[in-house]
Structures are given as structure tokens and as C-alpha cells.
Amino acid sequence: MTNERNLIQEAIQGDKKAFTSLVTTYQNRIFGFIMRMTANREIALDLTQDTFLAAYQNLRGFREDSSFSTWLHQIAANKTKNYLKRAKREVPLPENYDTPSEAYRPDNDYDRKEQQKMLLEAIGTLPEKQRSTFNLRYFEQMKFDEIARAQEVSVSAAKTNFSEAMKKLKKILGK
């Protein structure tokens, strides 16, 4: 963590290499979060890039009252929300889903991919706010007050969104 704090401080002073180290550390997590929101690799990659660029530009606004990871996820959630609003795609279609490099994935990964696709479809049926809340809470383990801040809602609204998402997912996954 101390190392991370140093890297952030160096990046704030304009050290791009320090920032690149932070990108390397968090790229898969941010990409994963956006994948679960958009179900589209190409778009997720673009939005991951947007997230890190915005993070750099706003690095001076990073307060250490939340973790860097949480802060990044808040930016990613915003970027994704704006994208979904723009694209009017409340229900994402898992197109373009395959990895560009098939050789990279082991053969037995086929089932996992099929399952992922099915699950992404299920999660994609949730309204954006519930989907985002569920992702941030379940997969990213963010605290409800952090989620509330990220989504500009009350803590109880964040809990309700999570509860609603759970109810729907339980129904879908239980089938």
C-alpha cells in the first residue's frame, strides 16, 4: 500500500511511468467490472482506457479517505453509466464477446465462456443502477456508503438496489 501511495504521489507530479504501474495493477479488475456491465470486450477495453485517462486527469482530486481501487471503480461506474445512457443500451447484448485471440485461451475454457455469456445476459437484464450496485458490492466488495457516493444516492437506496438485484438474479439463476 505504501508503495501504491508513493506511485500515486509520483504520478501526481507528472511521472507517467508511475501511473502506468498503477494501470498494470488494476487493468484486469477495471476491465472485469466494465465487462460485467457491458458484456462487450471491445467496448469494455475502450471504457477501461477512458477510465484510466480520467483517473490521471483527476488524480489531484483523489482523496485518501477511500482506497485507490474504490476511487477507480467509481470512475469506471460513471464512464459505463454514461456510455449505456448514450448508447441507450440498458440491456447489453453479449456480442463481440469472444476474445480476439482464440489461441490465448485454453480449450477447456469453452464451457466457461458459454457460462459467462449466459450469466452476462442474466445480469444484463437488470436496470443499470441495480447492475452497477450488484457489481460494485458483490464482485468489487465496495462498502455501501462508497457505492452510494459513487451513484449519488442514499445508503439505503444503494442497499435497496442491491436487494432488488439479488431478488431478480436469484430467480434467473435458480431456473
Add this chain to the structure above:
Amino acid sequence: MRCFEVKQILQENFTAAGVELEAEVKTHLDACVKCREYLQELNNMASALIPLDSFELTPEESLQLTNALDAQLIREPAPIPVQDRENRIFPIARILLSAAAVILMVILSTSPTQDISIADTDYEGVIEYSSLDDETMTSIFFDNDDDLLPSLFDQTSAAYLASQLRPGQVDDVFESITDEELAWLEKNFSLEI
């Protein structure tokens, strides 16, 4: 503890990292079949969600991301912390004005400050960073339309150029520009800090 409370606690603490249970909840679970069933449902759901736990960029995608970011970051000024910035308002204004002066002198090439040169790459950075359209650019650089000069210089490009000035260059500029030139700069480059 009532079942409703227990279920609420179980749900709110349900994450991919697993459910962490307090002693009080555990005691309730030991005694309550209904809540144990609910916990089992959550565990089943967690198992079903495992394929979504992590996504990885392929090495190609990772490289693509890093390269694209590098290309964007190279144009970004350092994100100096707010408190530092507040203390530096006057110096920053001075630096931006100097930056404006430098580029102005380079373009006009008529001033005593023309020996204060900036590197070609820095100059290109300003042009690239400017939000001006092609036509305006052409007017400035090919038709020498001096009236349009201030528009070349917006805050972003000024900040970029300022970051490229070598130490001492700011003072050099301030010492060598005339009062008239300074007045003109202040009037035309009302840079918001």
C-alpha cells in the same frame, strides 16, 4: 435475533469474497433451519457466479491499452495537487503568460525575446493541443493573421507549454519583454486559473 435481521445481514454481507459471519448470526443459524436454507441459496448463487469472478485482458489487449494510454498521457500536464496549486496561483499566471510570450515571439520573430527559443516538439505540442480548426490555424501560420493569435492560446495548451519551459526561462521572458508587450499579453491572454 430475528430471522428477518439475520437474512438482511447475510444478504448485505454477500460478496464474491464469501460471507463473513458474526458469532451472534452463527448462533442463530445453528438453531434456525430457515436461515440455514437461505444461506445455502446464497452459496449456490455464489457458485453460479464464479465464471464472472474475473476477466483478464489478453496480452495483446493489455499492450493495446498501454500504448493507447501512453499516447494520450504524453499530452497531459501533471495533475498538480489542489493545495499546491492554490499556493501557486500567482507563479502559475506568470508562467502561463511567459509561455504565451514565448510562443508569440516565436511566431512574430520580431521581439528582443526571439532568442528564447522553444524546441520544435514543444511547439508542435501546443499546436496539437489547441482546439482551433484547420482554417484558423492556416490563417495564423500562413497568412500571419495576428488578431487570431490569442485564440491559439487556450489554457490547456498554455499549461502544456508551461510544463515544457526550462527552469529560469520564465524569468528570462519577464525580464526581456517590454511594458507594452506585457500589457498586450495581459489584455489578450486572459487565462483563467
